[in-house]
Structures are given as structure tokens and as C-alpha cells.
Amino acid sequence: MNSKFAPILLSTVLCVSANNLMAQESSSCKTMRIADIGWVDNAANNSILELLAEGLGYQPKKTMVSLPITLASIQKKQMDVYLDYWSPSTDETVKPYRDKKTVKISAEPNMRGAKYTLAVPTYLYEKGLKDFADIPRFKEELAGKIHGIEAGSGGNKMLNQIIADNKFGLGDFKLIESSEAAMRTAVARAIKREEAIVFLAWSPHPMNLQFDMTYLSGGDDYFGPNYGAAEVYTITATDYDQRCPNAAKLVANLTYTTDMEAALMARIMEREKPTTVAADWIRSNPQWLDTWLAGVSTIDGKDGLVAVKNHLGL
Template identity: 50%
Template sequence: MNKSKGWLALGCMALSMQGALAAEPASCRNVRFADVGWTDIAATTGLASVVLQGLGYLPAKQIASEPIVFSGLKNKQLDVYLGYWDPSQTPAITPFIQAKALQVLPVPNLEGAKYTLAVPSYAAQQGLRSFADIARFREQLGGKIYGIEAGSQGNAQIKKMIADNEFGLGGFTLVESSEAGMLVEATKAVRQKRPVVFLAWEPHPMNFLMQLTYLTGGDKQFGPDFGGSKVYTVVANDWLQRCPNAGRLVSQLRFTTDMENHVMEPIMKKVKPEQAARQWLRSHPQALDSWLASVTTFDGKPGLAAVKSYLAR
């Protein structure tokens, strides 16, 4: 046998074996994401899903409330949740962490987030600047504070303030609906130049689509620095071990508030999250370099080249 051909054959065999070793079990191809219905989670899940599609995986998402999401991860009916906001969701997830029913990855996927009550800036100019000011504007506010979906920890904190008459809020009504419902009411008030108090957070396009002022004085309720938050990735127990390649990608995802704000903007205009994510990634392919370091396709081929090719189609 020709020696050079023999080495070539051995090299091809080694590459083939490496690819076979890198390929994951068929059960890993379906990656099941959780989504609590917030646009920022839709954006990050969309970004992750597009990359996974480029790698040959079949991502899907289930929209559910926080308790159902954490229970789904515990029962391994879901694989990944990219949206654990600390500290706002910490009370809800703590029992699951203490029971070791799921796994929180140690490094946050987003830093510099915030989550607390806010008002339009013209209301702040009228004197509504802190939690302690809300009660003085009871009549103009109609005695209402606008929250998001039932079961969220933000709503729970508002309910507690009302029940305990903190800041003189006894008798106020929490309006629970959804992120979209809250934004409809806030936008309506802004058009009419009426004061309105609502749950707000960053990243979110609301931060540049309307002039907001985050209220001071809510450190005890929402944490310092206007509910300064970190967002963590949560996975089902042993998912990283069972699906190490997909797990490596998920573990390496890092986002910024600016990135999420701009992916979220078209989503708010009814563009599908995957489409908005794909558009952003086409314009910012450099984000893929760190996300896809040492990540392969589902069948074991180089991941970065595959995803860039997929985005270029």
C-alpha cells in the first residue's frame, strides 16, 4: 500500500471518528426552551434558536408562567430557560434550587438589567419621582398600578406593598394582564399625557420608544440600582451531561442590553422572534465567535461555518 495514501486514509478515519464522537444522541436534537412571554426572553430564545437551527437542531419553545416553567424544568419536560432574573424571580426559583430540582448556570447571560416601577418622564417632572410619591397622585392614577402577567414576582411585590399599605398604597389596585397589555395602557397614558405607574425593565425597547423615569426608593422591594438585575440561564438536571454540544452553546451565550433592545424592537412590531434574531445576527456575525467556540453541528461538523452559511441563505 502507498505510504502517503495509507496516512491519508488513517487521517480521514480519524476525522470521521472525531465527527461521530462529537455527534449527540438523537434525543438531543429537540431543544425545548421555556418562555414566560416577555419580549426580552423572546429575543434571547430567538437568537439561541436560530443558531441551533444553523447547527441542525430542532428548537421549540413553550410559553408559560414562572411556576410552570420551573416545574417543567424540574420534570424534564423543558430543557432550557434563558430568563431567570435575579433578584426579581429569586423567590419563585429558590425552592427548586434548594431541592436541587434544576441547574442554574453560574455565569449570567446578561448583566446591567433593571426591573422596577417607572413613570413617563413628564410625570416625574410633575413630582412623581419615587415610590413615596405614588400615593399623592392617587386620583390622577385612578388608584391603579399596571403590572404584567399573573404569577410574576413583580406583581407579587406590588400586591404585598398594597396589602401592607407600604408607601400609603393601601386601596390601590394592581392591574394584571401581560407585558403587552401593560404597554398598551402605558402608551395610551403617554398619548394623553396622563400620569401612569407601571412595571418597567431594561432591556426593552420601551426604554427608547418612550421617555421613562424609573422611580427611586424601591430598594427594599425590587433591589438597589432600580432593581439592578442579572439574568441567568437555567437548565434541566443532567441536560448538559446528556447533550454536551448543545449545552456548550447554551452555556456560552452572552447578551447585552443594547443587543436585546434592538432585537426586541421588531418583535414589538409583530416580527417573529426568529426572524428578528436572524436579521440581527446577519448584521453582527462577530457575536457568533464566542458563542460557537468548540461547538459543532448536531452531526459533529464545524459549527461556526455551518451557522454563517445558514444565515447567508
């Protein structure tokens, strides 16, 4: 070999080898273990991740579990990703894991502009149930019930604390803990009959379009100011970015808007397949792929943007 070309050839070989090394993802990362806690907004978030992951050659695997089990599973590295940590409403549930640094929480939220607190049908608001402190005056009409979602959720924990503290005079009320779907069914039934009901509500969610509803004031000490204004964060296993740096980069890139999420959720609630809904939305808004796939390759090191576009037929 001519000695004057040796440094150039060696440099090229090292560069190619380094790029290949950086591009390769361990085969153990192929299955992306995603938590699904049964919320429609979580299904919307997950549908985007699933679709992109499939296009990159991963095999996303969703498991439906409660929030406490989700956190414990991520701590034990039995799951990888949770995209729906609402703060401050679920801060109390997450706090032990955050304090001990046994899960990794994204530095920036994946969605801003959300809110989460109690709401009532607008006809009940117009009768005078406008604030948390007004609820006891309607106790008989409400049958002494407040409708929450699944046991262990942050919203339910705060409502249980309000009841335990007898805050706003709600000590004699009973929290109805059920699924989000069951809660929405109860609200729809009550509105159809023009009956009184008070329930956990949040935005983004199609319920804001489905129901003529109004959020209650007064819950700032528990749900936060501005009607429980919230930010949503991503939680991963502490070593996920080391074990699976490419997959972790994809997860870190994912951000959403409230309008995007509401559009996805509306169709998912009509029992359409979430990944089909996500695919339709992305085909109408392909510019988001540049953000989500920046610095992301396929699992075998090829161009991630090209692969996902091919996967979507773009």
C-alpha cells in the same frame, strides 16, 4: 501488519473513534425544548438560540408558558432551557428550585446591566411622583392602580407584597395583572391622553425609547438597589449537560448585551418574525458567532461555525 506501525495505527483509530464519540449527540436531543414566558426580551433571547440551533441541525421548539410553569416543567425535564431568569426580581419564584437544586442555574449571568422597577411618564415625575413613597399622593389620579405584567411574575409578586405590607402607604392600591403587551398598551394610551399611570418597567426594552418615562427611586428593599439593577441567568434541566452536552454547550455560551437586546426587541415589537430579526442582527455582527459557537458542533458532529454561517448565507 508490520509491528512497528501497529501502535501508530491503533492510536489513530482510537483517536478518531473518540472524536466521533464526543461529536455525536443523541437523537433524543434533536428537539430543543425552549420556554417562552411572553416577554419581548425573552423572545429576543430565544430568537438567537433558535437560529443557531437550526443551523446546527436541531429542531428548536418554543412553548409559551408562565414562569412558575416553566420552572416546574424544567424540574420535571419536560422542557430544557429558559434564558430569562431575572435576578433579583424573580428570585422568590426561583428560590424553591434553586434551594432544592431541582433546576440548574448558570454560574455567570448571560446579561449584565439590566434594571427593573416602577416607572411613570416623565410629565408625572415632574409633577412630583418621583419615589415609591410619592405614589399615595396621586392615588385619585392613578385610580388606585399600579400596572404590572402577568400573574406569577417576580415583579408582580414584589408589588403584591408591597401592597400586603402596606409599604409606602400602598395597602389600598390594586395591582393590575395582565400581559406585558397589555401593560404597554395601557401606558401608551395614558401618555397619549397625558393621564397618570405607574407601571412596571425594565431595561433593556424598547419602551425606554418608545415612552418619555422616568424610573422611581425608593424601591430598593424590594427590587434591589440602583433602580432594580439586575442580572439575567440561564436555567436548564439538571441533567441537560449530560444528556445533550453539545446543545448544552451552545446554551451555556449564549451571552447578550443590553444594546443588542434592545435592538432585537424594537423590531420584534413591530411584529417582525424574531428569527428573521436575529438573522439580520447576526449578519451585521458576525463576530459574535465565534463566542456563541466556541466548542460547539452540529448535531452530527460537523463544524458548527461553518454550518451556521452557511445557514445564514455568510
